[in-house]
Amino acid sequence: MQQQHSLPGTSQDAPEAPAPASGSIPVVPLRHPVRMALAIVLIVLALGGAWDIAVNQRYHWDVVISYLFAPQILTGAVLTIVLTVVSMSVGIALGTVLAIMRLSANPIVSTIARGYIWFFRGTPLLVQLIFWYNIAALYPVIAFGLPFGGPALALGSANVLITPLGAALLGLSLNEAAYMAEIIRGGIRSVDKGQYDAARALGMNGGLLMRRVILPQAMRVVLPPTGNQVISMLKGTSLVSVLAISDLLYSAQIIYSNNYQTIPLLIVASLWYLLMTTILSFFQTKLERRYGRGFETAPKAARRAKTRTAS
Amino acid sequence: MNTAMVEAQGVRKSFGSTEILKGITLKIDRGSVTCLIGPSGSGKTTFLRCINHLEKVDAGRLYVDQQLVGYAERNGKLYEMKERQTARSRRAAGMVFQRFNLFPHMTVLENIVEAPIRVLGRPRSEVTVEAQTLLDRVGLGNRGGAYPQELSGGQQQRVAIARALAMKPKLMLFDEPTSALDPELVGEVLDVMKSLAEAGMTMVVVTHELAFARQVADQVVFMDQGVVVESGPPAEVLGNPKHERTQAFLSKVL
Ligand SMILES: Nc1ncnc2c1ncn2[C@@H]1O[C@H](COP(=O)(O)OP(=O)(O)O)[C@@H](O)[C@H]1O
Ligand SMILES: [Mg+2]
Numbered sequence: 167m168q169q170q171h172s173l174p175g176t177s178q179d180a181p182e183a184p185a186p187a188s189g190s191i192p193v194v195p196l197r198h199p200v201r202m203a204l205a206i207v208l209i210v211l212a213l214g215g216a217w218d219i220a221v222n223q224r225y226h227w228d229v230v231i232s233y234l235f236a237p238q239i240l241t242g243a244v245l246t247i248v249l250t251v252v253s254m255s256v257g258i259a260l261g262t263v264l265a266i267m268r269l270s271a272n273p274i275v276s277t278i279a280r281g282y283i284w285f286f287r288g289t290p291l292l293v294q295l296i297f298w299y300n301i302a303a304l305y306p307v308i309a310f311g312l313p314f315g316g317p318a319l320a321l322g323s324a325n326v327l328i329t330p331l332g333a334a335l336l337g338l339s340l341n342e343a344a345y346m347a348e349i350i351r352g353g354i355r356s357v358d359k360g361q362y363d364a365a366r367a368l369g370m371n372g373g374l375l376m377r378r379v380i381l382p383q384a385m386r387v388v389l390p391p392t393g394n395q396v397i398s399m400l401k402g403t404s405l406v407s408v409l410a411i412s413d414l415l416y417s418a419q420i421i422y423s424n425n426y427q428t429i430p431l432l433i434v435a436s437l438w439y440l441l442m443t444t445i446l447s448f449f450q451t452k453l454e455r456r457y458g459r460g461f462e463t464a465p466k467a468a469r470r471a472k473t474r475t476a477s
Numbered sequence: 478m479n480t481a482m483v484e485a486q487g488v489r490k491s492f493g494s495t496e497i498l499k500g501i502t503l504k505i506d507r508g509s510v511t512c513l514i515g516p517s518g519s520g521k522t523t524f525l526r527c528i529n530h531l532e533k534v535d536a537g538r539l540y541v542d543q544q545l546v547g548y549a550e551r552n553g554k555l556y557e558m559k560e561r562q563t564a565r566s567r568r569a570a571g572m573v574f575q576r577f578n579l580f581p582h583m584t585v586l587e588n589i590v591e592a593p594i595r596v597l598g599r600p601r602s603e604v605t606v607e608a609q610t611l612l613d614r615v616g617l618g619n620r621g622g623a624y625p626q627e628l629s630g631g632q633q634q635r636v637a638i639a640r641a642l643a644m645k646p647k648l649m650l651f652d653e654p655t656s657a658l659d660p661e662l663v664g665e666v667l668d669v670m671k672s673l674a675e676a677g678m679t680m681v682v683v684t685h686e687l688a689f690a691r692q693v694a695d696q697v698v699f700m701d702q703g704v705v706v707e708s709g710p711p712a713e714v715l716g717n718p719k720h721e722r723t724q725a726f727l728s729k730v731l
Binding site for chain 2: 358360361363364365366367368369370371372374378379382383457459460461462
């Protein structure tokens with residue numbers, strides 16, 4: 167498996183720049199015998215490894231196939247998708263707000279955001295999940311109201327309001343927001359200051375300026391690490407098994423704790439995770455292309471600046 | 478009857494403890510072209526940004542179209558304007574920057590229609606027609622679908638001028654609009670600016686193009702170290718400078 171990674175590298179610099187048409191002199195392209203040999207060795211090794219895995223009886227491929235579409239696995243996969251989509255959406259929305267707060271000129275606002283990020287990145291996600299799950303022990307009644315014992319509107323018992331799924335979504339979202347806030351902050355800061363001036367000079371301000379001018383440009387920088395976040399969230403949701411939520415991995419674990427087919431069921435779960443990350447990467451590439459529009463090559467102005475200082 | 482478009486009375490501005498503008502007093506007539514010249518660091522950009530309230534004035538008064546910039550005057554007191562009001566009053570002036578500052582993620586046409594639609598709330602169809610007319614006017618009628626980075630610097634700056642004009646400003650501010658351009662592209666931008674001046678637009682231009690100033694300006698203002706050293710018609714300030722700092726600067730530039 168590992169060896170296949172190095173294969174694309176061989177094709178990357180393969181297309182040689184065509185030599186400028188130099189009259190009628192024939193051009194013999196440079197050959198790369200060592201590169202070719204290396205590629206062949208790697209292909210043979212990879213195929214051999216794959217063949218080995220396929221014929222090895224102890225993988226129990228028959229069991230893998232029989233459980234691949236088992237209802238329990240499928241509902242587990244759906245739950246994993248729901249957890250990922252909801253937590254990422256809330257995480258990105260809250261992360262954007264936190265990023266803007268963090269960059270605020272108001273020291274109280276930026277300190278609050280900084281404190282939030284410090285806390286949620288600094289404590290283990292597992293602890294946060296268990297904390298939300300046990301919130302009823304700390305706050306038996308959930309209410310909206312004024313602090314310091316002022317009047318409050320009771321919403322109900324924490325035990326009823328915070329279900330295991332609720333605790334899982336709360337924990338994952340709030341944790342994700344802290345990471346997304348830092349990613350989005352980096353994206354916002356990567357946008358040229360001149361863009362603020364130009365937008366303000368046109369009468370734009372506040373939300374409009376952010377939404378139409380700054381954030382779309384920040385997207386270019388934000389998207390690749392966000393793709394990473396989504397994929398690690400997809401697999402990170404398996405942590406919620408501690409709250410007895412039957413996500414994809416936990417469903418597989420329940421099955422193999424009964425039939426002792428540990429490896430085949432872990433393979434089933436992994437195949438589903440692989441499929442999901444593949445689909446996500448596809449969308450990531452599309453989004454990156456969408457927000458890369460207008461940035462395809464080095465800006466002309468920058469290139470000129472370089473040639474100027476050189477002259 | 479001809480009230481000033483911009484009137485500065487002892488305008489001061491500091492960044493931290495350094496005072497950059499040390500009392501600028503200046504009048505810019507409606508429909509006139511004023512060229513601001515002076516050595517780098519003398520506060521030309523800062524003054525221009527004050528006119529558009531991209532920087533806050535610390536002391537003195539600055540009127541644009543008889544409106545006090547950034548403050549409301551009530552009962553003998555000055556009240557700082559809210560961000561929303563400031564944004565509204567900024568529309569009086571269009572601004573063109575040294576480094577163009579086009580929105581790179583939008584096409585040329587989108588750059589131009591963005592503010593009229595989102596800020597003024599005007600209908601897209603109407604604004605698009607106007608934008609096309611503006612593009613024709615700056616000689617880029619067929620480049621509406623291009624992204625800024627696909628254009629030369631001169632073309633980008635002409636789009637930036639069209640974008641500012643789309644807001645129908647009462648005056649235009651130019652901050653060294655040709656300084657970032659290759660020499661062969663300077664002319665096309667200056668030509669657009671000349672035609673704008675001929676059409677009667679009030680313009681304040683920070684520039685090192687003295688030939689342009691001589692030909693187009695009604696008033697040349699020489700600034701140094703945060704003060705206006707000398708101002709008057711180009712023939713006087715450029716042709717026969719009275720102050721020795723002006724003479725020294727001109728002998729260096731020429
Ligand atoms: N935002 C800022 N913060 C601190 N100093 C600034 C800022 N903007 C400009 N300055 C300083 O103000 C001085 C005048 O700048 P500027 O108005 O750009 O001059 P000019 O346009 O005439 O070259 C410079 O010394 C510059 O360093
Ligand atoms: Mg300047």
